[in-house]
Amino acid sequence: MTQPPTWGGPPPQQPGGWPGQPGSGGQWGPQQPWPAPVPPKKGGAAKWAIGAVSLVAVIAVTAVVAVSCTKNSGGNNGDGGGGGTNTSAAPSDVASANDKGPVGIITEDPSCAPWGPINSTLYEVENKGWLQRDPSVPVSAWTPEVRAQYEAVGKAMRKAADQTVPLAKSTTHRVMRELYGQFIAYVRAYADGLATYTPITDKLAGAGSTAANTITAVCAAISSGSAAARASLVPSLKAPSTIAPVGDLSNPQRMFDSPDSVCADIGPVLDSLLLSPAFKSWLNTDPKVAASSWSPEQQSLNDAVASVMSSTAAALEDLAGKSSNPLVQDFILLGVQYRRTYVEAIPTYRPSDQNVYAAGQRSPGVVAGACEYTGG
Template sequence: MTQPPPPPSGPWGPPGGYPGNAPGPQWNPQQGWPQTPPPAPKRGLAKWIIGAVALVAVIAATAVVAVSCTKSSGGSDKPTAAPTTSGAPTSDFASANDTGPVSVITEDPSCAPWMPILTTFANSTNDEWKKRDPSIPADLWSNELRSQYQAAGQSMRRAAEQTVPLTKLTTHRVMRELYEQFIAYARAYADHIRGYTPEDDHLAVTAVTITEVLSNICQAITYGSAAARGPLVSPGSSPARIAEISNPSDPERFLTKPDAQCQDWSAAMDHYGADAAVNAWLQIDPNIPASQLTPEQQATTNAAVPVLQSFADQLTQMGAKSDNPTFQDFAALGSQYRLAYLQAIPTLASADNYLYDAGRYAPGIVRNACESAGI
């Protein structure tokens, strides 16, 4: 297995794919895959529960998720209603006419301004806050810890404000929803800091998990894996209902109370995270090219693939059962990116792992949003 070329020194630290100070090799469609990607960090075992320290544990919390997507049944599954807006003209949004199936995104004009926002956000967050113990409530904070939380809240507010214009710039509905939800959850976390309780950490985790998905979608575009693998994946069904376009200055969280699928979603993720075949696969050094796997490593990979596919189908079915259109879109997003990665396995290149990470983080958004809503 190989990893995508990660930033040499990302501000959150590996693994994750946040942009670092150095851009790394850039994708050029005339040249093919990047020629000299830096070594990738070891994936490690799948983790599913938020640890007691380090915001970087957000990465572990969202787990390795492989999702399949239901195939379109034909022309009878068109949306029953076009999206409406809450306080903003539809014509202001480049994604307003995106009412079809969620798919792998091969280009998006919002990626260029998003990556500097993300880098600034990550670099402005105090390292000690990243190592915090989120189980400590506000009434037990030291003055130093309180200052760290307040600074983190300010960083989230700034990043959320900078993200507002991107909701109109992106041409993809699901990207707009990701930006909307980052704004909503980042601001909600900042609002809860004064009276912080351990449950409020799920707001921060949801916001940062969204930044992981956005980062990896954009990196898959930059390094060419989205364009190379996306066309291999059949589109899913068009949604029966589209989420309203939020007021970008004040979007609402997509889950303010638990969805009917929340418990099954988390249970399925826990079950998958404990699977022996998947955990054995995760032990393979990601710096080994697919063409150089030993027979044993190839057998381990082959054993994991049907588990990934089976679990994918299960998550897709749960997403389809939800009455929440944003929940459905995030489930479909993870599905499409995981399907693209599974298609890539026989000829895997390091940049394909941006597809993998986009697919594994997307369901983590749903899980942590469920937790923040009181699952």
Template structure:
């Protein structure tokens, strides 16, 4: 998926879960020369959650044991959604579904429930707090959507969007690990500040939705994304093929890639600011994650390779997750 395609995706549109995000290219700003902080841990584990002692800054994740078992869960769910459900019109409520459409929804309902159940063990397996939160929210929103299917109405589609965006963020993290871009760029990414208040660990196998009511800054997330996308430097940057590594850029392409760095840095700063103002521990962690990956992507510019696209895909998916969660909670 090329940069310009990613930029054109409607944030509240129906998005299918994809098992592997196609390699594309994008770049981020926010350079720095300090190493990225690893998850903060101290002493012996205090529970059977591997992330129990991760109370430190959110950072670019360079390894995680949950990625390997996550990929087949995601792939199976993606395959199940190819029963025609992907092409559905989400504006059609359940009370007027055709038998064929109802069958498609019921098939996805079963697949979502299975995927959620299979994801629950990964909540304990991951060593990173923010990955734990992402797995929990996939479980929570996938189950919430599945429960609504028998009486589905169009607003329920936002529940599906949150679950799908959560899978995309997790995939971007794991693909950046798999293709080496996270390890290559993380050492030069400035560490973020400590979280305002780390989210608590819950032993429940039925995690709650992180945003049952809209955050006070819900109306700002989409404004920030729209502001970023409309920036002339960003528009020009998305016109450059993401499959061209830095060593093969023309002088014009290099100039365009370098010119976008201030916009990317500004966006990263704003995402982090909004997250820290949200008064929601998960919103904050997801927003800071987006900011850190955008900054890491900026560090890739001088030696950019197509695999670095996962670093830039993540901020868009993470921001979309927050926008859809707001909508699902009844916010703007």
């Protein structure tokens, strides 16, 4: 499983935010060091998903995000944003129901502020022993103490899922609604599966965590100002030809129950970055150092990793086109746009840009997590 070194406590405030933004350097996600994958464990641990062990990151609930707008980010309201086909009627209480545009960088979202305390409260329950669990131990071998930890987390997950339903309705961005929906679906499935827990059940928590961590990273990029500052750096994608039905947001379903067509390839594609020597070296650099202060060696290393990130983004875009599942397409392409945006930001990098990087890393991992649970 994957876990950033600082995933477990409120991140220290760092300089480097954009003028006019609340707080400094991003209050919704880890600030140092780089969110980094640990060496993969045998058996298919979620090495592609930054932060997949911890269900959710601790966040400071001080960011204020109140208006909904985006640059081609799946949040074009009213006119449908460029020709995508909606496959269901638009419910009147779902703010994103008419969002038919391409996914992209999200610059503001009204659901981020209420997501904060939901996310943080769940983490606090998880951190009372569950985060240190051995997921390979089946329910038949749990001690009374371990059982109590699992039961407490299951209860907290159900509560968090229930509290997230209104957020899925209030966000004006289709892809955020979809991320909330998958968080709800997977954590409820995990909680329901605890009575007969086996190691595969833990994959449900991994998929749910990655959806939560993607939301957290998107919100961090908003609150730090990086999303707004960088949104114009990359061209928009084409509008999707098919959009998933809104469905019942009080009871969303998992994106697939048998392996999607991308499952065989998404792990190797993501690993092409994670296993790159340039990427591994880059992870050891200090993300608090802005581009203007890089040494020649740091500049060279960032140039090298930018090339690998770009090629991985291109491979992910190609992979998204092989799926007929609109959710799979949206999550992969969201990662593509955030990855490309981060690459374009490298020449003028500021510490808050690591939130853009984190969103790009995590979003395709939602699909990879679902693949792991289905055995794909």
